[in-house]
Amino acid sequence: MFSLKQWNQSPEWQNWVGYETAQPQQKLSPSSVTELQEIIKKARADKQRIRVTGAAHSFSGCAKPEEIAVSLHHMRGLISVDKDAKLATLYAGTYLYEIGDALKEYGLALENMGDVQAQTLAGAVSTATHGTGITLGSIANQVEVWEWVDGCGEIHTHHRGDPETDELGDALHASLGMLGVFTKLTLRVVELYGLKEDNQLLDFEEGLECFYETAYSHRHLEWFLFPGTNKIQQKTLTMIAPVPMTAKQKRRDKFDSIVTLNGAFYLLCELARIKPSLTKKVSAISASAIPNTKREGYSYEVFPTPRGVKFNESEYFIKLADFDECISEINHILLADNKGSHFPIEVRTHKGERGMLSPTQGEDCAVLSFHVYKGMDSEPLFMWLYEYMKKWHGRPHWGKVNKLSNAELQMLYPKLDRFLEIRRQYDPDNVFINSWLNEKFSIL
Template sequence: MFSLRQWHGNSNWQNWVGYVTAEPEQKLAPSSVAELQDIIKSARRNNKRVRVTGAAHSFSGCAKPEEIAISLHNMRGLISVDTEAKLATMHAGTYLYEIGKALKQHGLALENMGDVQAQTIAGAASTATHGTGLTLGSIANQVVAWEWVDGTGEVHTHQRGNPQTDDLGNALHASLGMLGVFTKLTLKVVDLYGLQERNEVLDFEEGLARFDDTAHAHRHLEWFLFPGTNKLQQKTLSGIEPKPMSSTQKLKDKFDSAITLNGAFYVLCELARMKPSLTQKVSQISASSIPNTKREGYSYEVFPTPRGVKFNESEYFIALSDFEACITEINDILLKDNKGSHFPIEVRTHKGETGMLSATQGEDCAVLSFHVYKGMDSEPLFDWLYEYMKKWQGRPHWGKVNKLSHVELQHLYPKLDQFLQIRHEYDPDNVFMNRWLEQKFLGHASS
């Protein structure tokens, strides 16, 4: 988890995997909106640029602080709850792992989460971080009201309106912090619920034949397809009556994290790193080692999965109607050449959303995530992925590695220019930009 002491104690900054690094001139952690306003006004006067770094869990350069780094670690916690309307307002620096317990005290829960809980709610909303589920969207889609400080230091609030006409709401939906620094977010929440998780190993053909029925039969469906093996791990989550996770299961989770992820899988990853010719063999061993398991508990206890091994990641959204053809072709390609990665391909589903920068662009999607172990060359896989996904009009997750140019993004996001016009209204002096954002959104040459 994020440590403010370590953040302040180290002069440099790096993202979770350590591939994106910076040496910001200042690291600041405001404790109030007024203090944040002063920081931004000073940065504007002195022609300095500001990025909020959150928990640094993005794999892209979107959060890279080139001059002033801000942490919202001191601006956390639940502010208010409307149990009747099922609305929860929280400070933007609140970490996802803090939200579940806080909402539980009011008999409420987040509608959906991914399997990582280290991020701040502001970071997760800004990048449209998501879980899986045919009828479920991203963290960004759960936000119904925003408070933020813009590039001139002014405070704004906005409540989401009709998605067909609410241009500002659709720009804020997934803004990557380019309109300002979020200070408060109000989320639509749901009644407290439990989840039952089941895992099993399937042959690729069997899993694909059952995919549609399984996705409709469960609240959540997730795949982990092991490249070059024709095997996949299928994880389903089904809603159950709310109940706490047993102490035995919690102990088992800790054991699995320490022994399986930090132990056995780490050894296999290191073997593949030291001898890349063994990547397919390592993938086969990993696929054959997945046990059939069941877990139950409150939703916020079941969603997270321990991440004991670090990796680099690239992720694309494609039309759900294209999924069968696309994943079949990918599996066939990787059976012949696994592109130097033994990590499983993560497959999820996602409801369409109306945000201008939403990777869904309003259509239900399948989401494919590709991983490469830290220390191994990710370029062969990610270069191939960049070219291959053009066939399917694949759109990238903003927090993951993507190699698309500004011109390519304009084609994939028809309202990009409209978003940039709105962005300019709230940040006319580009206080919240960095070189990565300039290259992707303004078309400046990367450096």
């Protein structure tokens, strides 16, 4: 979890895996919107640039602070709830792991979450962070009202409007922080619910044969395909009555987190790092160790998965209709050559949603996430992935490693130029642009 003390004490900023680093000239953590406005106004006057760094959980350089780093750590918490309208307003610096308990007091919950909950709400919304579910979208898709401070230090509020005419809402949907700094976000929430999780190990062909049936008959479906093994871990989540997770299950989760997921798996990862020729063997051992487990609890207790073993990640969205052919080809390729990675490939589903920079571009998608253990060379896998995904018109998750050029992004995002026009209205002096954003969007 993010530590403001460590953030302040270290002269260096780095992301979660440690591959993106910077030495910002200033680190600032405002306690109010007024204080934030003054920081932005001064930065603009001094011709300096700002990035809000959140919990540093992006793998890309999206949040890299090259001059001024800002943390919203002091701007957290639930502000108000409208139970009848199913709306909850929160400060944008609130961490995802804080939201579940806060909403539970009102009998409410987030519609969907991912399996990582360390991020800030602002960061999750800005990058369209998502979970899985063929009828469900990202956390950004749950936003009904945005409040933000623009590059001139002015505050704005926008309510999501008509899908046919709300260009600003579609620009804010996944804005990468380029229109300004979010201060408050109003989310569409749902009645408190529970989830039942089931895990099982399947042969690849067995899982693929019933993939769509399983996806549509469960609220959430997630796969973990172990490279070079022809094996998958299939995880399903089914909605149940809202009951808290038992103390016994919490103890078991903690044990699994320390001993199994982040203990034994860590040792296997180190073995693969020290002797890369064993990556395929390590992948097979990992697959064979998957237990057929079951978990139950409040949704926000079941969603997250501990991530103590660090890795680098690249992720692509493809049309759901292309999934069978694409994943079959990937499995076949990796059976012959696992590209130096033993980490399971994560497969999720995602409903098409609005947003000029949404990787779904309005289409229901399958989302494929590729991981490489920290300390191992990710280039063989990620370069192959970059080239391979051209065949499927794959669009990258903005918070993950992204090797696409500006010209390639222009082809994949037809409304990119219009997004940049809107961005200029709210940040005419490019206060919120860093080198990574300039590389991807050719702004400076």
